[in-house]
Amino acid sequence: MSVFENLADRMNHIFSKLRNKGKLTELEIKQAMREIRVALLEADVNYAVVKDFVAAVSEKALGEDILKSLTPAQQIVKIVNDELVALMGSTHRKLAVSDRPPTVYMMCGLQGAGKTTMCGKLALYLKKQGKKPLLVACDVYRPAAIQQLQIVGKKVGVEVYEAGQGDPVKIAAAGIAHALKNGFDPVIIDTAGRLHIDEKLMKELIDVKREVKPAEILLVVDSMTGQDAVTVADTFNKTLDVTGVIMTKLDGDTRGGAALSIRAVTGKPIKFSGTGEKPEDLEPFHPERMASRILGMGDVLTLIEKAEQAFSKEQAEKLQKKLRENTFTLEDYLEQLDSVKKMGGLGSMMQLVPGLAGKMGKQEIDEEKIMRSKVIIQSMTPKERRNPDIIKGSRRKRIAQGSGTSIQEVNQLLKQFEMTRAMMSRMQKGGMKGLRGMKGMPPGGFPF
Amino acid sequence: MGFFGKMLEGIRKTKDNLSKKLYYAFSARALDDEFYDSLEEALLAGDVGVAASTEIVDDLRNRVYERRIKKPDDAKELLKEILVESVEYEVEPYSYPLVVLLSGVNGVGKTTAIGKLARLFTEQGKSVVVAAADTFRAAASEQLEVWGKRAGVRVVRHNEGADPAAVVFDAISSAKAKGTDVILVDTAGRLHNKKNLMEELKKICRVVERELPEADFRKFLVLDATTGQNGVQQAEVFSEAIDLDGIILTKLDGTAKGGVVMAISVELELPVLYVGVGEKIDDLIPFDAHDFVDALV
Ligand SMILES: Nc1nc2c(ncn2[C@@H]2O[C@H](COP(=O)(O)OP(=O)(O)OP(=O)(O)O)[C@@H](O)[C@H]2O)c(=O)[nH]1
Ligand SMILES: [Mg+2]
DSSP states (O other): OOSOOSHHHHHHHHHHTTTTTOOOOHHHHHHHHHHHHHHHHHTTOOHHHHHHHHHHHHHHHTSHHHHHOSOHHHHHHHHHHHHHHHHHOSSOOOOOOOSSSOOEEEEEESTTSSHHHHHHHHHHHHHHTTOBOEEEEEOOSSTTHHHHHHHHHHHHTOEEEOOOSSOHHHHHHHHHHHHHHHTOBSEEEEEOOOOTTOHHHHHHHHHHHHHHOOSEEEEEEETTBOTTHHHHHHHHHHHHOOOEEEEEOTTSSOOOHHHHHHHHHHOOOEEEEEOSSSTTOEEEOOHHHHHHHHTTOOOHHHHHHHHHHHSOHHHHHHHHHHHHTTOOOHHHHHHHHHHHHHTTHHHHHHTTSTTTTTTBTTBOOOHHHHHHHHHHHHTSOHHHHHOGGGOOHHHHHHHHHHHTOOHHHHHHHHHHHHHHHHHHHHHHHTGGGGGGGOOSOOTTSOOO | OOHHHHHHHHHHHOSSOHHHHHHHHHTOSSOSHHHHHHHHHHHHHTTOOHHHHHHHHHHHHHHHHHTTOOOHHHHHHHHHHHHHHHHOOOOOOOOSSEEEEEEOSTTSSHHHHHHHHHHHHHHTTOOEEEEEEOOSSTTHHHHHHHHHHHHTOEEEOOOTTSOHHHHHHHHHHHHHHHTOSEEEEEEOOOOTTOHHHHHHHHHHHHHHHHHOTTSEEEEEEEEETTBOTHHHHHHHHHHHHHOOOEEEEEOTTSSOOOTHHHHHHHHSOOOEEEEEOSSSTTOEEEOOHHHHHHHHO
16 A cells, blocks of 8 residues: 555655745646556456546646646645546436336346345345335355345345245245236346356346346445456446446445446446445445546545534534634543544544545544543543643643553653644635645544 | 356457457557556556556556567556466465355355365365354345255354354364364454454454364455455455455456556565356366466556
């Protein structure tokens, strides 16, 4: 892995020496393009797609205004981001519905992509919209695949039609007949995972398609897929003319460049993403979020949404005022820690923070640390909390003893508090949006 | 059909594969910058990753220079040499009793590999018991039981939601009582960035170490050959958590060639032990660095 975790960091590094010059040469832009190439390749965007993409961005970046711009790094990152979003399709696309019920959704993909789990998620999603979905078990090959679908169906309260390990085409047809007779609509068909080069099994999908005339054929793709994603997606698409793509396992730390490759090669929209193992872990796909993720810039928009949910408006206003007047204290910090917990814990949040996305796992971040921080602050006197500057040697010792921690830990907390205060004041300059221009985290990790 | 034959078959079916690109690279007439660029591109297309590709190409450049090589064909032999060097390891032979634990992210082929390993060991005359320590995913134990039947080995299982460490404990007790040679542990798929799930995995390992300290305990990461650069993170984080002994590379019967193991090898000393080349019980083959590289180049 590179020293620079995200594209913005790379760009800033290249351009940092040039800040004062204020103007870029073509050579410097070329160097920037090389960094963009590396960032995209490290995110698993297909090398051929990268080539085209970098060529397109270069052309834009070599335009007059960038060369003269005072903030070329940000300008270029913005161009890259905008181009990525444009490439991935700018709006979320809804699922198609047939004129004549039942609407049929057919899932397909490689082995282990996450089709069966996704079937359950989709069923729950549709059920929540007031529909009465039916799941049909057409994976007759993998051991216990039918049982798996049955368990998944039971969990989300959706009926599963199965007919043992027979002919998938006949089972699919019987499933539709069952739906018609019993008023189920839509019908979701789970199929066995297969290799795109397995001609016999690909033909089986064509037959199922012909039989059930699906409103959507959804290709399920593991977001950790590498360069081969284009071959796989292209073959499935050419064979079946898929209508949409679902990316799974996006709760991992993969950059997910496969999404971009697939979109570029098939032109088909990505409709949903799977973000966890629970049935409700399904999200409509957001191209702009995926773009910043691929660039390693974290999912800033999701973070902002989560933050907005966790902080009440008054809380946020109060905080801003404190930062403006420079009266942010350890008491406020304590409140912040509680908010962080509310935001779904650090684990899920860190993923979304620029500069930290992709670093997860290497960095020891845990909930326990928040708890310890809280205990330390709670062991301080109100005066100390309001005025941290007075916490010197003997006070530190007392606090450490009182909280059952060490002096080092107390020191660390105080340092982190200072960093947080600095970061917060940076953030509030541009409101929550100020986060966007943020250049990673303070040295030494996230300040909690 | 052997491993090599199956790989070749896969390659023939692919239009846009690494070996073809390398073929073009090596059909260049001169060993110039363009040659090295196309070589780098070919490696990138095979998921080798930016850092490892650069390293490999630089290494090749140096050796070509040192040995005054002029012909692309000779450079090709050199490249193979470099690639083989980076994935070839001496592996300590197993001793018994043996515990083999498979870990990895979701859907990579752990359970299938357990079934295949059970077959490999029984073929060598070893007695085998399997611990169904994936108590999380729906129907995981049922899936494993099918494999147990196919391989003719016993499967120790609990109900869905049970403590996986307790399943392993029971499997070990059963193995001790019966003098079983090999205990295979199937674990639930988990993403390496989920801290609590990684802790659970550590706990399973602690149970093995505590209950069977005399056993040869091997911990493998199962890695899907289609995985991109995230495979490096997977290897790093799983290694950190449970000190991996090696990798099982699955789904090599597809069109992806698993080049990410090259990237992993640059950072961690982690040998590939077996490769999965299909969905049938015999489709697991001991890794051979030369075959692997031959299929790549
Ligand atoms: N083509 C091919 N498919 C494979 C190979 N190994 C496993 N599979 C398939 O990949 C899919 C997932 O395999 P599993 O063994 O269930 O994977 P897992 O890692 O146990 O999955 P979870 O327990 O759900 O995380 C199944 O459909 C397997 O048949 C292989 O070498 N080649
Ligand atoms: Mg499994």
